[in-house]
Amino acid sequence: MNKEQLPIVVPIAKIEDENEIVKNFYFDISIGAKPGQFVMLWMPGVDEKPISVALDDGKQLVLTICSRGKATQEMAKMKVGDKLGIRGPFGTHFLTNEGETLALVGGGYGAAPLYFVAYEAAKQGCKIEFIEGARSEKHLVYMEKLKALENTNIHISTDDGSVGHKGYNTEVLKKVLEDTKVDKIMTCGPEIMMQKVGEIGEEAGVNTFVSIERYMKCGFGVCGQCVVDPLGIRTCVSGPVMNYKVAKMFDDFGQYHRDSVGKKEYFNPK
Amino acid sequence: MANLQVKYLGTEFENPTVLASGVLGVTAATWKSVVNSGAGGITTKSIWLNEHQGHPNPTIITTENWMMNAVGLPDAGLEKAKEEIALYSENKPAPLIASIVAGKKDEFAVIAEEVDKLDVDILEVNISCPNVEDELGLPFACVALDAKSVTEDVKKVAKNKPVIIKLSPNVTNVVEIANACAEGGADGFCLINTLGPGLAINLETRMPILANKVGGISGPAIKPLAVKIVSDVYQATKLPIIGTGGITTGADALEIMMAGATLVGIGTAVFYRGADVFRKVSKEMSDWCDKEGVKSVEELIGTAKV
Ligand SMILES: Cc1cc2nc3c(=O)[nH]c(=O)nc-3n(C[C@H](O)[C@H](O)[C@H](O)COP(=O)(O)OP(=O)(O)OC[C@H]3O[C@@H](n4cnc5c(N)ncnc54)[C@H](O)[C@@H]3O)c2cc1C
Ligand SMILES: Cc1cc2nc3c(=O)[nH]c(=O)nc-3n(C[C@H](O)[C@H](O)[C@H](O)COP(=O)(O)O)c2cc1C
Ligand code: FES
Numbered sequence: 399m400n401k402e403q404l405p406i407v408v409p410i411a412k413i414e415d416e417n418e419i420v421k422n423f424y425f426d427i428s429i430g431a432k433p434g435q436f437v438m439l440w441m442p443g444v445d446e447k448p449i450s451v452a453l454d455d456g457k458q459l460v461l462t463i464c465s466r467g468k469a470t471q472e473m474a475k476m477k478v479g480d481k482l483g484i485r486g487p488f489g490t491h492f493l494t495n496e497g498e499t500l501a502l503v504g505g506g507y508g509a510a511p512l513y514f515v516a517y518e519a520a521k522q523g524c525k526i527e528f529i530e531g532a533r534s535e536k537h538l539v540y541m542e543k544l545k546a547l548e549n550t551n552i553h554i555s556t557d558d559g560s561v562g563h564k565g566y567n568t569e570v571l572k573k574v575l576e577d578t579k580v581d582k583i584m585t586c587g588p589e590i591m592m593q594k595v596g597e598i599g600e601e602a603g604v605n606t607f608v609s610i611e612r613y614m615k616c617g618f619g620v621c622g623q624c625v626v627d628p629l630g631i632r633t634c635v636s637g638p639v640m641n642y643k644v645a646k647m648f649d650d651f652g653q654y655h656r657d658s659v660g661k662k663e664y665f666n667p668k
Numbered sequence: 669m670a671n672l673q674v675k676y677l678g679t680e681f682e683n684p685t686v687l688a689s690g691v692l693g694v695t696a697a698t699w700k701s702v703v704n705s706g707a708g709g710i711t712t713k714s715i716w717l718n719e720h721q722g723h724p725n726p727t728i729i730t731t732e733n734w735m736m737n738a739v740g741l742p743d744a745g746l747e748k749a750k751e752e753i754a755l756y757s758e759n760k761p762a763p764l765i766a767s768i769v770a771g772k773k774d775e776f777a778v779i780a781e782e783v784d785k786l787d788v789d790i791l792e793v794n795i796s797c798p799n800v801e802d803e804l805g806l807p808f809a810c811v812a813l814d815a816k817s818v819t820e821d822v823k824k825v826a827k828n829k830p831v832i833i834k835l836s837p838n839v840t841n842v843v844e845i846a847n848a849c850a851e852g853g854a855d856g857f858c859l860i861n862t863l864g865p866g867l868a869i870n871l872e873t874r875m876p877i878l879a880n881k882v883g884g885i886s887g888p889a890i891k892p893l894a895v896k897i898v899s900d901v902y903q904a905t906k907l908p909i910i911g912t913g914g915i916t917t918g919a920d921a922l923e924i925m926m927a928g929a930t931l932v933g934i935g936t937a938v939f940y941r942g943a944d945v946f947r948k949v950s951k952e953m954s955d956w957c958d959k960e961g962v963k964s965v966e967e968l969i970g971t972a973k974v
Pocket of ligand 3: 558613615616617618619620621622623624625632633634635
């Protein structure tokens with residue numbers, strides 16, 4: 399890893415709205431990131447947060463950010479030309495090989511890093527079944543960009559049935575696995591969804607890779623904030639992308655994560 | 669193969685390397701994985717009586733020569749620490765040093781009394797935190813009288829465990845503070861905490877990079893300072909020391925032991941050499957000893973002709 403961990407400061411080159419709360423931020427740099435890796439994004443005077451790389455094509459870097467709390471809401475107010483700091487890339491990545499058939503299952507802004515997977519895999523001649531779930535049609539992200547990719551079938555599910563399958567994207571995944579011989583499943587989104595995807599993949603005998611989000615401060619394996627039980631491994635170094643078989647061994651997986659002081663927070667509080 | 673075992677204040681360590689406080693130490697699972705990576709012992713993150721929020725990010729930056737952090741001692745408090753310590757006790761793989769911290773004098777005694785009852789081997793008192801009752805907010809570690817009275821208070825209640833004091837290098841005369849702690853009954857020292865604070869400014873934004881603006885400096889750049897302070901305090905007090913500050917290689921570890929350290933704390937080097945830095949450093953120490961015909965590293969403690 400790079401022994402110098404100082405942010406590179408660059409202006410925002412372009413901003414796009416994906417939906418009401420999700421935006422794409424473009425920067426005119428490349429950091430050599432691979433799909434699934436993340437950066438630490440410094441918003442001077444606000445905070446610095448982990449954000450997945452949504453595209454790094456050698457010329458531009460794209461980050462897709464969903465407004466949730468204080469820092470990401472501040473991010474949503476940023477304008478073209480505002481200077482932000484970038485450290486990274488960090489962590490493990492999704493690995494694809496030439497000619498594979500992939501099922502990519504995204505929920506929420508998790509579709510963005512999977513778009514990067516599809517973008518690279520399409521160039522490798524992979525066949526891509528892209529399965530995206532959202533609350534309703536207007537919450538979908540990355541539809542236009544996905545349609546422009548070769549060898550990519552898009553499957554949609556919405557909670558309200560406003561478009562595509564009414565229900566969960568995991569139900570769509572089951573159907574896809576029945577109809578198509580898939581080599582690998584890759585998923586990014588809410589952990590409970592990824593847990594379900596992992597179970598379905600395991601049942602079908604397909605290797606499944608998940609992307610684990612834990613509270614991260616340093617991104618390079620020192621602060622210890624991003625560890626999982628009972629293995630004590632650091633998700634910023636050994637993750638975020640992991641085989642479901644490994645994630646399944648965590649006490650945490652689909653159950654809890656830890657906050658900024660290390661306290662457990664359950665996904666479904668009892 | 670040279671014998672790397674050392675005895676520190678009655679506890680046997682498989683090798684002299686211990687995880688320094690505040691690096692990686694959030695959960696028992698991590699402590700165990702660090703022991704798996706070769707550490708002879710573990711120091712917990714500094715434990716507060718109650719939940720303590722750290723600073724916002726950025727909190728840690730590094731260059732090839734130093735790391736600067738303003739993590740701000742985040743901790744979930746004593747109750748969570750009790751759970752983690754109990755978890756670590758199931759198949760305890762190596763000694764555990766509990767680091768405790770407080771912002772007020774009386775709090776040190778309250779937390780020390782509680783932690784003294786737990787399955788830990790040594791209490792390490794981090795007095796580098798600002799004293800909120802001091803007019804200038806000076807850290808306890810910067811005022812000899814405060815350092816002494818905190819030591820006395822902790823010693824009074826810690827009936828079962830040895831007490832070591834972790835000192836700050838950011839004073840005019842560390843030996844004066846160390847002597848004061850020794851008078852207060854300290855059983856040993858951990859030397860040193862981070863240097864500074866320092867400041868790093870980003871050119872494009874003209875802003876400090878750390879959200880807290882300033883941060884404590886650690887890593888290779890502070891090693892000569894750590895070696896000097898260990899040497900001085902060893903000569904002055906003869907109390908056993910955990911030598912910490914920029915230790916990255918086996919040679920660094922041997923150097924600080926010759927200066928007077930019994931154990932060697934490693935924090936920042938986890939970044940430079942990975943989580944298995946403990947195994948690497950131990951191997952390098954043992955190779956050197958074999959080459960030099962040294963049978964046991966313990967023989968080397970305090971042997972530098974300073
Ligand atoms: C590897 C990784 C990749 C990510 N990729 C993206 C992405 O591409 N797009 C995106 O919009 N978001 C991404 N996130 C999540 C993003 O970091 C959080 O949404 C953001 O930090 C929330 O901060 P806030 O102040 O807006 O909200 P808060 O109100 O502070 O928190 C909202 C939620 O985000 C979590 N969170 C807060 N700070 C952190 C942190 N430092 N690390 C991890 N989780 C945190 C909180 O636990 C809480 O669940 C990623 C997180 C990780 C760990
Ligand atoms: C990220 C980070 C967090 C730290 N947190 C603590 C802490 O909670 N308590 C403490 O006594 N020292 C803390 N320290 C200081 C270290 O324990 C150690 O004394 C110092 O970093 C010098 O050693 P090193 O160069 O090997 O890191 C911290 C250091 C770093 C880099
Ligand atoms: S984010 Fe600091 S160790 Fe993973």
